[in-house]
Each structure stands twice: as structure tokens, then as C-alpha cells.
């Protein structure tokens with residue numbers, strides 16, 4: 001039987017997370033973001049940006065197949081390995097991320113998605129997130145920022161006393 005485990009990331013997960021991130025980033029972003037951002041998202045750039053303490057991983061039969069990374073009330077990253085997409089892993093990761101934001105005391109969570117990332121947008125919509133419209137996201141890059149047109153999506157979170165799980 002296939003079993004999916006969601007757990008906090010450890011230092012031993014950095015290589016797997018960086019590989020999934022590095023392979024998945026072009027899938028969601030190429031053709032949809034400025035060339036200046038593509039230029040700095042080199043294959044080697046992802047490992048250095050993994051923040052272990054802010055990450056959760058999804059493990060399928062002992063193999064890391066996805067991760068999410070948080071920054072306060074922002075779900076910064078949600079990535080599933082190409083081999084595991086379409087199988088419900090992403091929904092479990094996103095729910096775990098929202099639970100963690102709620103547990104930290106926030107009343108809502110937010111995330112940014114580029115308009116052209118159709119698969120991710122459909123996924124977030126199906127998971128109940130609300131599109132609050134477009135905004136210009138100043139994405140930090142070495143030496144400054146790159147302006148990226150994004151949509152801001154939000155999810156209202158239950159207060160700790162109201163949580164059913």
C-alpha cells in the first residue's frame with residue numbers, strides 16, 4: 001500500500017527539495033516571468049534558498065516527492081515532483097501549510113502565483129483559495145529585486161479554538 005507522510009524538513013532533505021524545486025520552477029514559470037528572473041533561477045540557485053526550518057516535505061513510500069515552504073502567513077512555495085503530480089500530494093501539502101500558518105496564529109494565509117501558471121491556478125482554486133487580483137511582486141534577487149506580475153490568493157483560516165482537526 002502506498003503511504004504518504006507529511007513531516008517537517010530536515011537538513012537531509014535539502015538535495016531532494018532543491019531538485020524538485022529546480023525541475024518544477026521552469027514548469028510553472030518559463031514564459032510567464034521576466035527574463036531577468038529566469039537568468040538568476042539557475043539549476044544551482046535552488047539549494048541555497050531552501051530554508052529547512054520553514055519547510056514541510058511529503059514522503060511517498062520513503063521518497064520525498066514534494067515540499068512547501070512558509071514565510072509567516074505566506075505559503076511561498078508548493079512543489080510536487082513531476083512523477084507524483086495529479087495524485088493528491090499537492091492538496092495534502094497545501095492543507096498542511098495552511099494548518100501551520102493557522103497554528104502560528106494568523107487568520108488568513110496568502111500566496112503569489114503568476115497569471116500564466118494555469119495548472120497551479122486551477123489547483124489553488126479547487127483547494128478553495130480566493131483570487132484577490134493582480135499585483136506587482138518585487139521578487140528578491142541577488143543585488144536587488146525583479147518586478148513580477150502575480151495574482152494574490154488568500155485562504156481564511158479557522159481560529160485555533162474553531163479547528164475541527
Ligand SMILES: CC(C)(COP(=O)(O)OP(=O)(O)OC[C@H]1O[C@@H](n2cnc3c(N)ncnc32)[C@H](O)[C@@H]1OP(=O)(O)O)[C@@H](O)C(=O)NCCC(=O)NCCS
Nearest residue numbers: 024027028078079080085086087090113118119120122123
Ligand atoms: C502546482 C502543483 C503543486 C499542483 O500539483 P498537481 O499534482 O499538479 O495538482 P493537480 O493535478 O491535483 O491539479 C492541477 C489542476 O490543473 C489541471 N491540469 C493538469 N494539467 C494541466 C495543464 N498542463 N495545464 C493546465 N491545467 C492542468 C488538473 O486537471 C487539475 O485541475 P482540476 O482539478 O480542475 O482537474 C504542481 O503542478 C507543481 O509542482 N507544479 C510546478 C511548480 C509550481 O508551479 N508550483 C506552484 C508555484 S505558485
